[in-house]
Amino acid sequence: MKYNEQIGQLTGIDGTEATYDAFCNEGAKAIINLMPPSVLETIKQVSSFTASQSVSGRRVLEVMRNDGTYDQPCRKVNASLRGRVLDSGDMNYALASDPVYYIHGETCFVKPAPDSSAGIMMYVGYPDIDASAKDVGGVEYFPDEYEHLIVMYASIKELQKQMYDIKAELPTHNKYDEDSPTSITTTENGWEAVRYYIETEEDIELSQAEMNALTAEMQQFMGRYQWLQGQQVKLQQEYEQGIQGMMARG
Numbered sequence: 001m002k003y004n005e006q007i008g009q010l011t012g013i014d015g016t017e018a019t020y021d022a023f024c025n026e027g028a029k030a031i032i033n034l035m036p037p038s039v040l041e042t043i044k045q046v047s048s049f050t051a052s053q054s055v056s057g058r059r060v061l062e063v064m065r066n067d068g069t070y071d072q073p074c075r076k077v078n079a080s081l082r083g084r085v086l087d088s089g090d091m092n093y094a095l096a097s098d099p100v101y102y103i104h105g106e107t108c109f110v111k112p113a114p115d116s117s118a119g120i121m122m123y124v125g126y127p128d129i130d131a132s133a134k135d136v137g138g139v140e141y142f143p144d145e146y147e148h149l150i151v152m153y154a155s156i157k158e159l160q161k162q163m164y165d166i167k168a169e170l171p172t173h174n175k176y177d178e179d180s181p182t183s184i185t186t187t188e189n190g191w192e193a194v195r196y197y198i199e200t201e202e203d204i205e206l207s208q209a210e211m212n213a214l215t216a217e218m219q220q221f222m223g224r225y226q227w228l229q230g231q232q233v234k235l236q237q238e239y240e241q242g243i244q245g246m247m248a249r250g
Contacts, residue, residue: 003131003151010155010235012227013162020131020154027153028139029126031146031243032059038249043141044124048117056106058123065099065110066118072099079104085111146246152239159232166225 004020007013032040044061047053063074077085077092079102084090094100094111101110110119127139129150136151137144 001136003129003134003136003154006136006151007131007155007158010151011158011162011231013158015158015161017132019158019161021129023154023157024129024131024150025127026157027150028129028142030153031149031246032124032126032142034243034247035124036247036250039143039146039246040124043143044122045141047121047123049119049121050115050117051110051113051119053108053119053121054106055103055108055123057126057128059126060103060108060121060123062122063101063108063110064120064122065096065101065112065114066120067096067099068118071120072097074099074101074110076100077102082109082111146242149239149242149246152235152242156232156235156239159228159235163225163228163232166228 003024004015004017007015007020007023040059040061063076064071065074066072075098077100081092082102082104084092085094085100085102087093092100096112099110099112099114101108103109108121125141127142129139131154136147139147139150142150
């Protein structure tokens with residue numbers, strides 16, 4: 001089943017493709033950043049590079065440098081020390097037998113600079129999920145047993161969005177602070193219309209009809225909002241339990 005279909009089942013909403021894509025990708029990244037080493041080990045990738053390597057869209061796990069004989073593990077230093085690792089008199093000086101790496105911006109640098117693809121990076125890539133085209137369980141380099149957490153994350157975000165949208169759509173009090181309104185437009189409704197009928201038109205029947213319609217509308221809003229809120233709490237609990245189970249693997 002596609003991601004968007006599962007999200008729709010959990011939320012009762014047929015959301016937009018772009019929104020589902022964004023929520024799924026955001027969720028996948030958040031989950032990867034919480035994965036313990038034992039899980040990351042099952043999905044890590046390896047790339048070779050010379051001197052530097054982009055880390056955009058990646059969680060870097062380890063960097064090594066081949067000294068001509070062995071793959072030496074690099075120690076990570078802060079980018080602010082990038083000058084000191086080149087100073088032979090500094091304790092942070094990088095050696096072929098004790099190389100370093102640092103990340104500056106979205107680029108990883110190794111010192112001493114490796115030659116001809118002697119730099120080695122182990123990483124986990126953040127997936128790019130097309131929710132309407134990708135089946136749950138079909139994301140490469142992501143554990144199948146945790147893909148349902150992406151669906152839950154995206155569903156929670158969609159439910160939160162819908163609750164926000166309902167608040168924005170609620171009928172508001174009238175916008176007239178002092179004087180009675182002299183007219184209403186076709187875009188004005190809710191309490192603005194009620195006040196107009198009472199204070200300007202002095203039409204109690206119309207104002208009562210407007211109030212009845214408004215009350216019914218508010219009840220629909222509240223019923224919908226309560227369902228969304230309850231579903232969000234339920235999914236949030238299941239999501240957190242799933243994350244805790246994943247992290248317990250260590």
